Amino acid sequence: MHHHDHHDHDALPDNRRRLLAALLLTGGFMVVEAVGGWLAGSLALIADAAHMLTDTASLLLAWLAFRITDRPADRKRTFGYHRFPVLAAFVNGLALLLIVGWIAFEAIGRLLEPTPVMGGTMLAIAVVGLLVNIVAFALLHGGSRDNLNMRGAAVHVLGDLLGSVGAILAAGVILVTGWTPIDPILSLLVALLVLRAAWFVLREATHVLLEGAPPGVDPHEIERVLPTAVEGLIDVHHIHAWSLSGERPMMSLHARADGAVAHDALVARIKAVLLERFGVEHVTLQIEYGEGCVDHQDRDAGRGGSELDEGPAKG
Incomplete structure (x- = not known):
């Protein structure tokens, strides 16, 4: 684990650029997907936007780990700023739990009382989301293989990519059969993924803080x-x-x-x-x-x- 220090130091600027590009892509489309899901009446798209929020936060923390934690220690912070990403991750995990609760509440309501979903709009947004995630994953996968920040961020974006595939399948079902309950069902499945991610983030951050x-x-x-x-x-x-x-x-x-x-x-x-x-x-x-x-x-x-x-x- 200590034989690549010089190589990682040389790769830092490239890693930062790749992370920033992936962060802007993922965060930007997260907003588009949330708004599009609201307009299309698709809870699945909104849930996938919440999933993208977890990955946007992960990318942001990885980028902050490159930027803020390099600041030198001072008299008040003798260990420097290495804990900043951990604190941000803990807050992010708590926010995700609230989002999961809201998605689950909405999904149960829609299963009891189905609402119309614009399958065409949902499909178009999901396809664009898939393309965005493919580009973001390619950016991160092309970075340093030895850096844990880059590898972790790539795994998160891969999860987003799979979420987009699920949204495409759900939109296809709605367009072909008109069966709208697939939308809240998929949103619950995505919410479980978000819950899992939030749990791991909270558990790891709490462990470090304790x-x-x-x-x-x-x-x-x-x-x-x-x-x-x-x-x-x-x-x-x-x-x-x-x-x-x-x-x-x-x-x-x-x-x-x-x-x-x-x-x-x-x-x-x-x-x-x-x-x-x-x-x-x-x-x-x-x-x-x-x-x-x-x-x-x-x-x-x-x-x-x-x-x-x-x-x-x-x-």
């Missing part, structure tokens, strides 16, 4: 691995792992050593193992010598376990 351990970083595994991989290390404890964003894991820990290894060499080796085995580059270490932790002299000497419920949250 200082949850990053994926692949298990404190108990670190307790087991480090003493066997680092000469002179007796045990590690007070392990706290969190992330500024989903892609920037950080850690602090106490390491008890026997004093046979030089301090700087010990620190370097611990950091190297954490980077190679767990992908954590930013680590704050407290090296301890002797029988007990200096923060808890009144406790059992040399106790190993991670006291994850203690200490202030970081980040």
Whole structure:
């Protein structure tokens, strides 16, 4: 995960341009689809516009991740702005839940009392939406394959593309058979996709905001691995792992050593193992010598376990 840093740095301007173009395409057509769905009386188009809103927000967050998070840290924000996209994602997820509730309410009402739907208008808008999503997906797919922002944004746009295909099929059914309940039925299916996306966004954003351990970083595994991989290390404890964003894991820990290894060499080796085995580059270490932790002299000497419920949250 660390062998493409130079390549990604060189690709950043191109990635930003591609993301911005896809964002403008998706966001612009989202508005067109919402207005068109309202004029055509198609709840399915409005629901698909809500689905496009999730992807517009994802593209915007990815673009902001390139722009805002590069701002330097200052005295008030010592970790910089890496949490900004996470906060925006959390708010976006809450808004999506409200939209899903409204779509479900409207869909049930239309199933009980069917309303006319302009199948021709619905079909035309859905076809244009399909073309827009194809262009947006091509833009993102042509970007850096190693960048998680670009890959994630492409997956979201692919979901929009499938939603447009569904709207085309529903419009075809209405034009051929006149069976309008297909419109609210499809809107419910799309609402489920939006609900799923909102749930994942809220779950991941909440995990980061609550200082949850990053994926692949298990404190108990670190307790087991480090003493066997680092000469002179007796045990590690007070392990706290969190992330500024989903892609920037950080850690602090106490390491008890026997004093046979030089301090700087010990620190370097611990950091190297954490980077190679767990992908954590930013680590704050407290090296301890002797029988007990200096923060808890009144406790059992040399106790190993991670006291994850203690200490202030970081980040």
